[in-house]
Amino acid sequence: MTQTHAVVLGGSMAGLLTARVLTEHFERVTIVERDDVAGGWSGDPDADPREREVRRGVPQGRHAHGLLAAGLNVIEGLFPGATHEMAAAGMPTGDVLGNVRFCANGYRLKQAATGMEAVSFSRPYLETWVRSKVFALPGVTVRGGHDIVGIEPDAARARVIGARIQSADGPPETLTADLVVDATGKGSRAPRWLAELGFERPREERLQVDLAYVSRPYRVDPALLDGDIAIIVGPSAAAPRGGAIMLQEGGRAVITLFGILGDHAPLDDAGFRAYAKRLPLPYVSDIIEASEPLAAEAVKYRFPGSTRHRYDRLRRFPQGFVVLGDAMCSFNPMYGQGMSIAGIEAVTLGTLLEDGELDALRFFRKVKPIIDIPWQIATGGDAALPGVDGPKDLGTRMVNRYLDRLYATAAHDEVVSLAFSRVTNLLDPPTALLRPRIARRVLGRRRLTAA
Ligand SMILES: Cc1cc2nc3c(=O)[nH]c(=O)nc-3n(C[C@H](O)[C@H](O)[C@H](O)COP(=O)(O)OP(=O)(O)OC[C@H]3O[C@@H](n4cnc5c(N)ncnc54)[C@H](O)[C@@H]3O)c2cc1C
Structure with a gap:
């Protein structure tokens, strides 16, 4: 109708x-x-700076934004050929696991080709592309x-x-x-x-994390990423801070550092670099040290916590x-x-x-x-971080212990790494990680015991 x-x-x-x-x-x-x-849309990242302009209503546009596979599937469904068009407009593309380096709890997850595509971009450029289609x-x-x-x-x-x-x-x-x-x-x-x-x-349901994103644009030589289009270093319980590098259209990249509960990265050059050095793994810091910043200082976005109405x-x-x-x-x-x-x-x-x-x-x-x-x-995930006042019941503690073992396994086991990637990309539910085929690999002969 x-x-x-x-x-x-x-x-x-x-x-x-x-x-x-x-x-x-x-x-x-x-x-x-x-x-x-x-x-308006030129399809050329250097033609019109307004296509990359951060709008007042979307201040998060200055910070790293990734699109999960489930989201790219939606966009493909609504605008057939989208991935191809985005690539033609200069947005770096690659395999969702083979070219996206994801690190969790201090482990670099094993990368392998999945046949599923990923696109990397600046948030305003992606939004301008979608807007031009809709308008x-x-x-x-x-x-x-x-x-x-x-x-x-x-x-x-x-x-x-x-x-x-x-x-x-x-x-x-x-x-x-x-x-x-x-x-x-x-x-x-x-x-x-x-x-x-x-x-x-x-x-309203809330989980307070007092998170801050602190971001700075860089010119990054893509060769420094060894073929990856994005690197995400998630926080670990031992070092609850993280960072992300997203290659973008026009040879630029955004580097975002994030920390919770007031542990926020400084905006000045020296402080930003020093903070990055204390991430769980060195990938982000190494690239910061080898790249040219395109702004004198970083910018900050505070996010008090997830909110569900x-x-x-x-x-x-x-x-x-x-x-x-x-x-x-x-x-x-x-x-x-x-x-x-x-x-x-x-x-x-x-x-x-x-x-x-x-x-x-x-x-x-x-x-x-x-x-x-x-x-x-x-x-x-937030509740597993020290100091976050999330659910701490036996079930949650056991899941988080299981995930710790899963990350360690996924560092060398492609099957587990792919299963985890499908969950984080919202293609499979988290229960997929408990299927016998995965649980056997994660647990080996050891039994899972409560903390
Ligand atoms: C720092 C940060 C990083 C993020 N990273 C990611 C990421 O990596 N991947 C991801 O998928 N998501 C990410 N997100 C979330 C993502 O930005 C949003 O989920 C996404 O923009 C969809 O939000 P929305 O359209 O519902 O609202 P918004 O993006 O907030 O847009 C609301 C719109 O409404 C307009 N508006 C509001 N009030 C009025 C009014 N009274 N009159 C007229 N217009 C009004 C605003 O101008 C704005 O354009 C991130 C968010 C933040 C804060």
Whole structure:
């Protein structure tokens, strides 16, 4: 069934991918975005610096962003040929395990070709690519430079019939719509809007980590990475800080250092380099020392913790309205999940729209098990770090001990390394790591005992 008009609040990755999906179900789709976004795309990383510009609304764009295999699959599905086009536009590509060096708990996981592709990029360049595709779709209108003021209810306050928006110099306007999608990120005001309409606010779950990303652009000789397009050194229990190097379009790279619970990397050159030297493995520091920084200082992004709004637990929700992306759940970025989950949610929304008008509660319940998995990966991983106030029950302790052994095994065992990579790329659930074929390799003849 085709409905008439959908309005998407927020024109970042969740909003753009959702708008793409909605074009199959609505005659018109309007994206409202505070930043003055334009849809131009040259496909040449040196042609137009605006394609790499970090927008005010997406300050995380200065920091390392990776796209998991599950997310790339979504983008390929929505824009067939995407990977090929991104490569042609200068984004480094490679094998998701063969050319991505991943280190966990002080172990470098064994790399092997999987046949699955990965793309590396700067976040703004990827977003500009997606935006140019979405803005070019028939029926899509963009209201850049507009602030979303609120949602518009019907007289009975049971249905959302539009959104109130305002530009810096114009009068307020109401866009009427059959469906309003909130994709405004973790600052979403949907819980407040719901309360104003007399609905219950979703309960909030949080895991505080006091994480900071500290990033600096570099010119990196790709040969220094030995054929890899990205290196991720995750934190270990002994040294709970990490770093990432992502090769990007135009011969640039971003180097991000991250630490939790106030152990944040300094912004100045000497401090940044000294911090990198105390990561669990030397790969990031070695490349920093051999490369040319493209900015005098690094920049910082503080992330207090993962936050999940339990919309799936609500019993009442207005018709004509839905919330997704970071507005529903924002994950510790160390696990690189946000864009991929936003894409999966967008596709799920499309599946439900096949049946006609959206029932938001049905959507929230359908995506609940999808979100459970990355949430479990992120909060479980955080809980293993010293000082993080996460679940410490016997089950969690045993899982974390098992994972320690799994990382050690994956350093030399390709089968285990691939199984782990499929889980972190959201292709398989974490329970895949407990299958007998993997458990036998991880545990050998030893028995798993509680700490
Ligand atoms: C430091 C950091 C690193 C990350 N690394 C990764 C990674 O490696 N891989 C990954 O997949 N994800 C990563 N993420 C998460 C990822 O950035 C988000 O999940 C992704 O952008 C999807 O978010 P979103 O579109 O829901 O919200 P956002 O990206 O936050 O976008 C919200 C949009 O809404 C607009 N907006 C907000 N309020 C209003 C308003 N009132 N009026 C008008 N417009 C408004 C904003 O301008 C913005 O464009 C990272 C996040 C951070 C913070």
